[in-house]
Structures are given as structure tokens and as C-alpha cells.
Amino acid sequence: MNRRTEERPAPRPAVAPQRIVKAETILVSIPFESGGTPPWSFGGSPRLQFDTLFVRLETEDGIVGWGEAFSRGEDKSLAALIETRVLPLVIGRNAFEISKIKFDLEFQLQNFGRIGPIVYGISAVDIALWDIMGKLTGVPLSTLLGGAFAGEVEVYASLMRYGNCADVVKATRQAIERGYRYIKLHEITENEIRASVEAAGSDALVMLDTNCPWSVAEALRYDELLKPLNLYWLEEPVWPPENYVGLARVKATGRHRIAAGENAGSLHDFVAMIEANAIDIAQPDVAKTGGVSELLKIAALCDAKGIEFVPHCAIFGPGQVATIHLSAAQRQLPLLERLYCDFEAELYRGETTPKRGKVRVPAGPGLGLDPALDVIDRYRVK
Numbered sequence: 001m002n003r004r005t006e007e008r009p010a011p012r013p014a015v016a017p018q019r020i021v022k023a024e025t026i027l028v029s030i031p032f033e034s035g036g037t038p039p040w041s042f043g044g045s046p047r048l049q050f051d052t053l054f055v056r057l058e059t060e061d062g063i064v065g066w067g068e069a070f071s072r073g074e075d076k077s078l079a080a081l082i083e084t085r086v087l088p089l090v091i092g093r094n095a096f097e098i099s100k101i102k103f104d105l106e107f108q109l110q111n112f113g114r115i116g117p118i119v120y121g122i123s124a125v126d127i128a129l130w131d132i133m134g135k136l137t138g139v140p141l142s143t144l145l146g147g148a149f150a151g152e153v154e155v156y157a158s159l160m161r162y163g164n165c166a167d168v169v170k171a172t173r174q175a176i177e178r179g180y181r182y183i184k185l186h187e188i189t190e191n192e193i194r195a196s197v198e199a200a201g202s203d204a205l206v207m208l209d210t211n212c213p214w215s216v217a218e219a220l221r222y223d224e225l226l227k228p229l230n231l232y233w234l235e236e237p238v239w240p241p242e243n244y245v246g247l248a249r250v251k252a253t254g255r256h257r258i259a260a261g262e263n264a265g266s267l268h269d270f271v272a273m274i275e276a277n278a279i280d281i282a283q284p285d286v287a288k289t290g291g292v293s294e295l296l297k298i299a300a301l302c303d304a305k306g307i308e309f310v311p312h313c314a315i316f317g318p319g320q321v322a323t324i325h326l327s328a329a330q331r332q333l334p335l336l337e338r339l340y341c342d343f344e345a346e347l348y349r350g351e352t353t354p355k356r357g358k359v360r361v362p363a364g365p366g367l368g369l370d371p372a373l374d375v376i377d378r379y380r381v382k
């Protein structure tokens with residue numbers, strides 16, 4: 001027997017396990033100014049309030065991790081579902097075991113859906129666990145992901161759907177004056193789209209997100225009609241979002257680069273999209289598609305398949321902060337989406353608000369930013 005091995009002290013873990021002792025949802029709704037009069041629908045009714053559905057995890061040593069689930073329309077039922085079905089399964093788990101916890105939640109809850117509210121809750125847990133990991137190890141999320149390739153990320157102004165030329169032109173010019181070089185429209189009629197492209201001129205590139213309004217035949221008609229406008233990309237032209245074969249028919253014309261993915265539930269939806277040759281640009285949402293962990297897998301798939309990875313981000317809480325870190329950690333830096341609106345109060349005291357069309361990558365441990373508790377208190381939905 002080797003004496004030297006015998007005498008070696010037993011290895012000690014560098015960091016002791018950290019049990020999750022508390023898990024809760026916090027729903028916040030903050031009024032915003034849209035820069036026009038958008039008939040913009042948040043879950044059925046036109047609203048000028050924006051929701052953030054936090055998941056807050058706390059470890060036995062009092063380390064707090066913040067996550068976010070996609071939410072619209074003061075959805076207390078969504079918060080309750082996550083609170084009662086997802087979060088109890090996290091209590092007592094070792095916060096370091098991110099992949100293991102995520103797999104167990106997905107496996108145990110698979111009968112409740114692989115896309116939708118349950119997955120939004122799992123996504124939020126994953127984001128919060130990465131925040132805790134960064135705080136426990138003292139490094140920013142972008143460093144945990146392999147290192148930031150840049151200190152700031154370029155943001156595109158994702159305009160509301162105004163449905164009239166005057167407002168869409170006004171918002172286009174205002175966004176350009178604020179320093180944005182990329183503008184995304186949510187219009188679905190030709191006049192508004194053309195008016196914005198003409199108003200942008202050579203000051204900004206314009207892309208179009210239609211949110212799945214058309215049959216394949218209708219989408220093909222618009223694909224031809226809009227070709228002269230040289231849109232930077234065309235997003236979700238076909239209903240329903242999982243109609244990858246239909247989407248592939250639009251992509252096959254070669255007239256537009258096709259973007260989609262915000263309605264996907266996991267890596268495997270992107271495998272199917274790419275196998276169908278349906279997309280040029282993959283848009284997973286960190287708060288809908290399985291959190292930071294799942295987006296890392298999707299980014300690797302895109303890298304291997306030559307697809308652009310440009311996460312969807314129409315939220316303003318920890319999901320947005322996580323998306324900034326994820327974007328910064330890509331060698332080919334994706335543009336960061338930001339819905340174009342001004343809030344009555346900022347969850348991060350303005351730290352995530354773009355300046356001249358760019359946002360800084362937070363340098364603190366974990367997400368690097370914690371939400372303002374006084375803002376949460378003021379706007380909390382009870």
C-alpha cells in the first residue's frame with residue numbers, strides 16, 4: 001500500500017453546500033410611458049403597466065438570488081402556480097447543483113407542459129441559482145459563463161405596436177435621437193412599416209416583428225411586398241409559432257433573414273427549427289425557455305449550426321440582467337432587445353437603462369445588480 005496516499009488528508013470541498021431555505025414569488029407592476037398611443041395588448045387588454053414576476057431564493061447563509069418568470073397582465077394565477085408547484089421542490093436543495101435541480105424540476109413536472117407557465121417558473125429558478133452561484137464565488141455571471149467579450153452590449157429599440165404612421169414615425173426618430181442604431185417594429189400593416197423605414201433613412205437599420213399573424217400564404221405575400229424595404233430581419237411571420245415547416249417556406253424565398261424562438265420551450269425546439277431550416281436567427285427567452293442553463297445549450301447549438309444567437313428580451317427584471325451577461329459572454333455579441341418605453345420607476349435605479357444605445361455589463365458578483373426594494377414595495381401586486 002502506498003503510504004503517501006494513506007497519509008494524505010481527506011479533500012475538503014472548496015465551498016460548503018448551501019441549502020435553499022426560502023423560495024417565493026414577488027409580482028410587481030409599473031406604469032410606463034410608451035411614446036405614443038399603442039393598442040398594445042398585454043394578455044388581452046391594452047395596458048400601460050408592465051409586470052415583473054420575480055422568484056426570490058434565499059440560502060441558509062442568507063444569500064439571496066433573484067430570478068424572473070415571463071409575465072403579463074398582473075397574472076396572480078401564474079405567480080400562484082409557480083409558488084405552489086415549482087418552488088416547494090427547490091427547498092432544501094444545494095444551490096450549487098444548478099443543472100441537477102433544473103433537470104429534477106423538468107422531469108418531475110413534465111406532465112404540466114414543456115412550454116409555458118411551469119417552464120417560466122423553472123427558468124426563474126435557474127436564473128436565481130446562477131445569481132447565488134456568482135454571489136457565493138464572488139464573480140459576475142458573465143465570468144462564470146467563460147468571460148465577457150465586451151464591457152457593454154448594443155441595444156435595439158423594440159418599439160410598441162402603434163398602428164398609425166404618425167406615432168411610429170415619431171418613435172422611430174426619437175429612438176434614433178437617443179442613440180439607437182437598430183429599431184424593431186411590431187407593426188403588421190404596410191403603411192406603418194414603410195413610414196418607419198423611410199423615417200429611419202440611413203440612421204438606423206430596421207427589423208420587423210409581426211408576432212405570428214399570418215398564414216403561410218399571407219406571410220409569403222408580405223415577404224414579397226416588403227422585400228424592397230431591406231429589413232434587417234423578419235420575425236415570426238407565420239401562425240402558429242411552432243409551424244416550422246411553414247416558416248421554412250418563407251425563409252426559402254431568400255428575401256428576408258428569418259428570426260424566431262421566443263415561443264420555444266427548450267433546446268429541442270431549436271433543434272427542430274434548425275432541422276426544418278426555418279430560421280437564420282434564434283431568439284430564446286431566458287425567462288421562458290429554461291433560464292441561463294438552457295440558453296447556454298442553445299447558444300452552443302447555434303454556434304455549431306451557423307445560426308445567429310440573439311436572445312429575445314421583452315422584460316426588465318433579473319431576466320434582462322441575465323440576458324446582458326449571456327450576451328456579453330458570446331464571442332459574436334448579439335444585439336440586446338429592449339422594449340421602447342419609459343418607466344415611472346426603474347427596478348435597477350437606471351443601471352440597465354441604455355445610454356446612447358448601449359448598456360453596461362454589471363461588474364458585481366452574480367447578476368451584479370439587485371432590484372430596488374423600495375420600488376418593489378411601492379409597485380407590488382398583492
Ligand SMILES: [Mg+2]
Nearest residue numbers: 209235236262
Ligand atoms: Mg418577438
